[in-house]
Amino acid sequence: MSFKSALTLILLITAVLISGCIFDKDKENTNTTTKSDLIPTTNLPEGFKYMGTHDTPIYFVTPSINATEGVYRTNKGEDAYIQVIENDKPEALVTQYKQQYKNYNYDPFLEIYLNGHKATQITDYTTINGKQQPTYAVIWATEKAMILATSPTADAQTVMALASATKS
16 A cells, blocks of 8 residues: 555544544534523414524614523414513613614503513514504513514504513
8 A cells, every 4th residue: 555545544534533523513503592581482373383492682772682582483474582680670671672773763662561560562564565553562671581472463452462471
């Protein structure tokens, strides 16, 4: 066997061993997902299916921070989300979140009670096929987290039902 052939064979074997022994992509991906106890996965309101949980960056603060996001699908095929940002000052995060609406020509906030505490329902409008359509979000703070329930649906009750499922 020539030196060139032996070297090629050694490099090939090394590449196979390294790729099989060091990099296990499936194991790597399953260990990075975190889960918040505030994201419901069972006993959901009728019409909701839990799809999964993942970390996601949130950009309403600088620098961006990470949230844990629960993803749901309604029986109408619409997506819905619960984002939990664990923080020592969740009320301050709620205030910062609301600042992105300060230049609106209407008051998007409606103070509500949810699971026995104060929360805020936010109404935003998007234009779809030339028509304005409302979308809703519900935001509130617990002792250690800011929670946001949202969906691109025009049905406020869908978002309220999901927000109520957090029991927080």
